[in-house]
Amino acid sequence: MNPASQALIENYYAAFNAGDMDTFLGLLTDDVVHDINQGERQVGRAAFREFMNRMNRNYKEQLVDMVIMSSEDGSRAAAEFVVLGEYLVTDEGLPEANGQKYRLPAGAFFDIRDGKVARITNYYNLNDWIAQVGG
Template identity: 30%
Template sequence: MSTGTQTMATDTRSVVLEWTRAMDRHDPDAFTTFMDENCVFTNTGTGERLVGREAVRQDLIGLLERWTDLRIEVVNLLVAGDSYAKEWVMTGVHTGDLPGLPATGRPFRILGAGVGRLRDGKIFEVTEYWNLADFLGQVGAIPPLG
C-alpha cells in the first residue's frame, strides 16, 4: 500500500529488509515505524532487553552516536510466515565512548544474526546474536580473538 511517496511493506521479507535499510540510512524514525508499539528487542551482545518502540528508537540513536559510518548488509534472510531469521554483517567506526571504553577511532566488522516475529505487519519480537568480545578485540579494548 502506498502513502504519499512512502510505500509500506506488507510481507515479512519486505518488512525486514526495509527495516534494515532504515537502520543502514541512519534513520531512527523510519526504523521504528516497522516496529510494533510494544515490541521486545533483545541484544545478546550487550545483554540489553528493550521494551517498546521508543526504547528501541533511543537505543539506535545512541548506537549511531557511538558507531559512525555504521552499515549493515543482509547476507541471508529466511522467512516462514510471520517469522524470520537474518544473517548480517555490520561495519562501522568506534567514535563514541561506551561505558568503561573511550572511543578508539578503530573500524570494526561484526558478524551476527537475528530472529524475529511480526504481528499485524510490524516487528514484534527480535533477538540479535553477535559476539561482543569480537567487537572489543577489533577496537583494541582486549586482545583480538583468534
C-alpha cells in the same frame, strides 16, 4: 519463505542503513520487545528509540552481505549479515573509542505481528568486537 515478512525485514535494514530512524522505528509494534546482545530485554518503541539514539551517537554502522529468511506463515524471520562499523564515542563499560573500524558477523531473529516487527533479538560476538577495537 513469506514475501511480506521478507519485504518487512528488507525495509527494516534498508532504513537502518539509510539512517532513516523514523521509517526504521515505524516498522516496529508499539510494544516491540528488544533483546540486546549480552544485555537486557527492553520493551516498547520509546525504549528502542533511546537505544538507537545511543547507538547512532557512539557507532557508525552499515550492514552488508544480508541474507534474510522467513517462516512460511510469516510470523518469524531471521537475518544474517556483516556489520561494517566505526567506533566514534566511548560506550559505557567498553574500551575507549578513537574511530576504530570493525567488521563483525552478526544475526537477528524476529517475531512479526500485523505486518510489523514485534520482537528483535540480536547476536554477535562481543569478544571479537572488543579484540577488533583494541580492548
